[in-house]
Amino acid sequence: MEEIVVGIDVGTTKICTLVGRVEDGNALRILGVGIEPSGGIRKGVIVDLDAASQAIVRSVERAEQSSGLEITSALVSMAGAHVSSINSRGVVSISGEVVDEYDLARALDSARAVAIPHNREVIHVVQRGYSIDGQDGVRSPIGMHGYRLEVETHIITAATATVENLRQCVGAAGVEVQQFVLNPLASAEVVLTDSERQMGAVVCDIGGGTTDMAIYVDGKVWHTMVLAVGGNHVTADIAHGLRLPVAQAEEIKLQQGYAIRAEVGAEDYFAVRPFGEDKAVQINRQELAHIIEARVEEIFEISLQEIKRSGYDGLLPAGMVLTGGSSALPAIRDLASDVLGMPVRIAQPEDLIGMTDQLYSPAYSTSVGLLRWALKMQKNELALGQGRRSRSKGKPMIDLNGAKDWLKRLLP
DSSP states (O other): OOOEEEEEEEOSSEEEEEEEEEETTTEEEEEEEEEEEOOSEETTEESOHHHHHHHHHHHHHHHHHHHTOOOOEEEEEEOSTTOEEEEEEEEEEOTTSBOOHHHHHHHHHHHHOSOOOTTEEEEEEEEEEEEETTEEEESOOTTOBOSEEEEEEEEEEEEHHHHHHHHHHHHTTTOEEEEEEEHHHHHHHHHOOHHHHHHOEEEEEEOSSOEEEEEEETTEEEEEEEESOOHHHHHHHHHHHHTOOHHHHHHHHHHHOOSOGGGSOTTOEEEEOOTTOSSOEEEEHHHHHHHHHHHHHHHHHHHHHHHHHHTOGGGOTTOEEEESGGGGSTTHHHHHHHHHTSOEEEOOOOSEEESOTTTSSGGGHHHHHHHHHHHHHHHHHHHHHHHHHHHTTTSOOOOOTTHHHHHHHHOO
16 A cells, blocks of 8 residues: 655645645545645745644644545645755765665765754755766766765755744644755656756746745756745735735736736726725726736846856756746746746646646645655655665675665755
């Protein structure tokens, strides 16, 4: 029987708890869904422990009711401007002339030994590539002969206090955090194709409070970044520009919004009731598109600056894969392509069965991606266990009790 996997996507606008099981090789059967409006979270960071805890508790309870299962542990998404990343190399001598899991663990620990401020903690150590005795481009070094193993890693860190606050909120629902997963890495599990990963592409997940990006080259994560700007900023601009309550501005954005002003008819109007008015007034849809276009253009300009700052802007022939709730805005793909000067496509979860009514939307890429990440973790742990057994014949057994811990940190 396949194991059950659980993911809790803690976003600025919604909390989504999913319970899933893999079937027929790769298809995910969704057994339980709990979607609740977020509370106490701003730009991906918890600002009110009580409100955030209550929202997470409600989401988990709904997922438990719909699945009929008790949730005790889960993978939890993470975003926020406090997340940062660095690249690091680790070098070790190969213990028995043939690379085994113990050597990999030591090399990764060596790469982890970078100077990180005491108020930050490591969330992921992602392998980018290996070299043995100076030979670069090694993808899977286990079983290969050599004397010196070098690993190149991408290390993602987060503010310890923010991580602990999130752990406490999830703990309030009686759920233990198996692992925190950075939003764009989870989304990439769902939206990126193998060829895009190999050629070079950037995943851009535009949520309510943050825009999360991960650059993939040669099948691996090369760079990650979180920008503290998202769809809520567009809503705030509409509320300000048209003098409307935020809830009404959000509704108008969803119903009437368009990302390119020039493509909206000048004679196109809709009725709203702003603050201080007794009756509804007519608003020009082109004026609304003007407000939206300015902010969305800014989001992509900042994204482009970050991509250029990473130094990998010339390695992205597959362009950008856009996902997240805000990517559902009409014409956003064309605007992104114009600003970035690269191919852009919008992606959402596919290959789902079970309770999937709401999940076929870019807004749930991270939520479904957490389940895919959990399945990948299980496969790697299984492979690790088999590798340990086959290598223990005829030589002393290596103590790898900590294998699960570091394995959770090294998944691509």
